Amino acid sequence: MTAIHIVGTGGYQPGDPIPTSEIARLAGPLPQEVLEGLSIERRFWMIDPKTGEHRENNSDMAYKAAVRALEAAGAEPGDVDLMILATGTPDYPLPPLVNLVQDRLGLTRCSTLEIRSGGAGVVQALDIARMYLSAGTHRTALVIGSEAISPVLAPVFLGRDPQSIRMRDRMPLYMFGDGAGAMVLRASDAPGGLMPAASACVGGGRKPGIHSVGGGTHAPIHEQLKARRLVDLRVDVVGAGDFTPVMVTEAVDAALERAGVSVDTLDLCLVPEGNVGWMLDSLREAGLDTGAWKALDGKVVDSLATMGAVGCAAVPLFLDDAWRTGRVRPGDRILLVGVESTKWIYAGAVVDWTAPAPS
Template sequence: MSAVRIVGTGGYQPGEPITNDRIERLVGPLPDDVLNGLSIERRFWIIDPETGEHRENNSDMACEAARRALDSAGMEPGDIDLFILATGTPDYTLPPVVNLVQERLGVARCATMELRSGGAGVVQGLDIARMYLASGRYRTAMVIGSEAISPVLAPVFLGRDPETIRMRDRMPVYMFGDGAGAIVLRADEVESGEQAYGVGELTGGLLAGATRAIGGDRAPGIWAVGGGTHAPIHRQLAAKRLVDLKVDVVGAGDFTPVMVTEAISDTLACAGVTSDSIDLCLVPEGNVGWMLDALRAAGLDTPEWRSLAGKIIDSLSTMGAVGCAAVPLFLDDAWRSGRIKPGLRVMLIGVESTKWIYAGTVVDWTAEVPVR
């Protein structure tokens, strides 16, 4: 019998933290109630806020997170059989970022895969890796989430008077940051009947996950328009911005609670566990006050949500909204700070409001807290 376990994680964010005061100098202020609702105090960017010049890129961050994850797992790059990477902001359309990481880590031959499911991508990747490893096809895997959003934000404020920037254009600048996180998985043989830290499963490790896209009849909540094949390139080049990041804040506020509620219910059902058995739940927006208020207002404050009271963890306020990187980056932060320890059952929820995708998984944690 094989157990697929998380044996290491790594996280990386570039440069020095950028506070809300500095964002205000770039784009102007937000109303206090809106700023409090975002619940983000700082973020990190690969660009220089004053010039827009790149100091790093997506693959730089992904490689650094991968190296830190390997170090925590006590492994070398060549030990990894399968690399899965999720991003919505690649260095290039092709080749995939995952293969740039493979090359820079010095791995000549391995299986690779790249996902474009936004914030849900890494959790989807964990379930894909779990199935490959449990089948015996591979023994080790690394799942990476990396996001470089700041280059798209720069045209909003570079060379402009902050007073002329519209409120709807200011909000994404306050929200989004850059970063990468990586998770190392290993399939371990266990004896029949072996109990892992007494958490209720015979083998511990990752349990079956859930994923679903529930926005087939809804407009996107976030839309990055430009640089693709939706229109002739010469017309795109003539546009005000080559890439325009559109965020439907109202739509996200209305539907994200619905998506998260369904994600939790579906994940528990697929994993075959109950909500009261969960010790910690990582939801990248779980501690945001507006969402908890919206849950109650919409009648979605379910028994499952109530049983998770006091168990929700995230790092949104100090790391920013980082898309594909959120789940692995926040997970790494929680593990290294000692909040996640062996013997705890942790539920990971990833959500993506571009087309309303969710993914969830449950892991019976076995990795010891790394020595600082």
């Protein structure tokens, strides 16, 4: 039976790391208990924090991550005949970001798809790629998650007295960063690889936990231009704190059931924000530290503290970091979980890892 394997990954983050102390200088401090709950020590931005000018774009980051993944897989751009990209912050509304990356890779013909499911998007993309490759309609798939959030953050602090910035407007600056991650998938007769994934939106009737307002067609453009900021990133910190743990625990259970494996067989579980203070506290307070979650104690891996919250890029970027640093090794069974609090989407997939660490 044909199995679908992740044969290489690549990650990219722009510029030098920006420590939390620099965010405090730009936008004012947060209470110490809030900082500890966020658990983010640094992040990377594609803008120049001094001027807000772009040093590169989302498509640049996605391309660089893709090149690293292809190199790690021993593949050429011309091998790719299916490309799926997840992002919530494209260079333009149209054309799709995935096609800008296609051009950069020199591909004149390629099946492409773009997903707007936030942090859950890449895991959904993996499952779509798995099904296409299993059907034999494609040979090599490139799955990318890429996010450029800093351009939306710049107007919050540029030219402003940090002490005048409201606390709710400061929070996103401490949370979000930019970056991209990519994965190369191929079919093989070797055992292991990706198992069928589980995915659902459980936010029907719930308000968005994160809402990016502006630049769309929800209101007349001439009216939007009168707003203080053309694009306003609104984060419901309380709502996310309450409901994200619900999504995570459901994602873990649903993914294990879909794959037909038990939690005891997992070696690692990659959950962005899985180890942060607020998340663990919320799980306990809501009684969601279930048997499955307790069985994952010490097995949850993420790179949030050193890379920041990077939306669609989180799962592939953190996976690339874990693979290149030896945390993920051939023979490991890994659960990949992506969650998105804009409309409360989750996706989870189990993979039996086979790719040796890159030299």
